[in-house]
Amino acid sequence: ILFLFYWFLGSRIFPGARGFLVWGSLGSNQGCGTHAAALVDNQVVDWCKEMMGFPATASGTLVSGGSMANIIGLTVARNAKAGIDVREHGVAGIDKPLRFYGSDQLHSCHRKAMEALGLGNRALRRIPSDAGLRIDIAALRAAIAEDREAGFKPACVIGTAGTVNTGAIDDLQALADLAAKEDLWFHVDGCIGALLAIAPENSHRVAGIERAASIALDPHKWLHAPFEVGCALIRDASAHRSTFAVTPEYLESTPRGLASGHWLHDFGLQTTRGFRALKVWMALREHGIEKFGRLIDQNIAQGHYLGALIEAEPALELAAPANVNIVCFRYRADGLDGGRLKALNTEIMLRLQEEGIAAISDTTVHGQHCLRVAINNHRTRRDDLDLLVRETVRLGQEISRAGTAG
Incomplete structure (x- = not known):
């Protein structure tokens, strides 16, 4: 028997597979309208908010996986901290170059995010990790002060709840305190370990995750959903929607009927979206x-x-x-x-x-x-x-x- 212990993969469970089959049969487009599939999607996002200790007023969206969930969170962070309307003027209009911070154990998707957001890899400052492979808080504090002195604009600190290499978890409480003091967006990459928040004996390991401005997590890991499904949670629902919403005449909502309410494509990069939520909904409802x-x-x-x-x-x-x-x-x-x-x-x-x-x-x-x-x-x-x-x-x-x- 081949035991799979590589990378970080969930093991799949029958309710998720059943949901995957039904999803393929329905052929629902989640991106627009108010219909059963969209309501299921909203319910799964609400459950994710509950698991993370986020308020009901927070926002969220289901995406392909952890990399895209992180990109969604960091895009909202960039726009919220840029000081200008980035969607209208672009990153060239930002008066001071933005700085994002994370440990030297960060997942590579954060570099991709910086490049895709037009900030460049150098906008992401890797802070040395301590002996436990967690971000060094003192070194982070010094880097922020140094960047301010040099004319940069510190914008976001990325805490890691479970590094890929060793599962190390940054001190999220200390990062939340520092982000509040320095007026930084606090994003948590929880694709490995955010769901520790629901583990009775180990939830203390991610204490402070509920204070994040945004979180990326992966139901296709410790919720064992079939690939692919990730989730981005944003505390400020208005900032989330204003980062992505575009409403031409063919995507306008109506006061009632199938086109009423907020459309899911307003909260991410995809207009057409598959029914990812069903497999997670079925698993959580059954177990x-x-x-x-x-x-x-x-x-x-x-x-x-x-x-x-x-x-x-x-x-x-x-x-x-x-x-x-x-x-x-x-x-x-x-x-x-x-x-x-x-x-x-x-x-x-x-x-x-x-x-x-x-x-x-x-x-x-x-x-x-x-x-x-x-x-x-x-x-x-x-x-x-x-x-x-x-x-x-x-x-x-x-x-x-x-x-x-x-």
């Missing part, structure tokens, strides 16, 4: 938020269990303490330099995949190459993790004896 929260706690407990197994195995070492459900480690062999050790661990990873044992990935933590396991499947059992450790050690020994790595 309830509480069950998903307990499954998140289960995955985190399994991550800590795997971390303990690795610490107890002399042939393995952790690259960073097990934080949530992501565990980074490597096979160690005496006398190998960094390049040969990377080759050995890469070979272990590839053979685990090729032999149908487990699909894991690799990354770099604190400058060292390591193997990476993301436990995101509700079907995972501790026996699976025992097997992973045994097979990693076996393959490491075989490859070392044969001298075939690199």
Whole structure:
């Protein structure tokens, strides 16, 4: 059996698959009008707001995934903090260049956002992370002061609730305090860990997320919805709509009937939208938020269990303490330099995949190459993790004896 522990993927559940099938049969365009599909979409967004502790007056939209959810949030941030009508005059009219801030562990989609928004990669200042791979608050504060002195306009701080590499979670309370003091937009990239907010034993890890101006999250991760579905939440509904709404005569709403109300295309980049909401709606209606929260706690407990197994195995070492459900480690062999050790661990990873044992990935933590396991499947059992450790050690020994790595 091939256990999937790479990247960060939900495991799919039957209600979501059923919703996907019905969606394809209906052929609804979510972008316009007031009809059943649009109302289901609104309900799912409302549930996401509730899970994140956002007020009912907040806004939101379902999108393709976390990258697009982050782009939506950061677009609203740019427009809200530009000081001019960016939609009318463009970024060239901004008097002082905007600065966005995030840790050096940020997902690459934030660079894409800066480029797509016309601000450029240099507008995103990467702040060093601390020993726990969280953004260094003191360094962030100094960078903001330095940029103001140099004539830039600090606009937004991006907090990460779960980095891709290790699952590290920034101090969201401290970031919320700093953003309020410095008059910055506070965006949280919660595509990995925002849903920790519904986990009974681990919700404290994302305390402060409810204070964000915008949040990106991914129902196709820990809500196990079939691909694709992400969600962008914006506290200021007016700022959200004014960033995207365009109403030519053929997209005007009416006082009542199918074309009444706010149209969903007013809150994002797409005019035509598929019925993404149904698969999430069905899953939450059948299982309830509480069950998903307990499954998140289960995955985190399994991550800590795997971390303990690795610490107890002399042939393995952790690259960073097990934080949530992501565990980074490597096979160690005496006398190998960094390049040969990377080759050995890469070979272990590839053979685990090729032999149908487990699909894991690799990354770099604190400058060292390591193997990476993301436990995101509700079907995972501790026996699976025992097997992973045994097979990693076996393959490491075989490859070392044969001298075939690199």
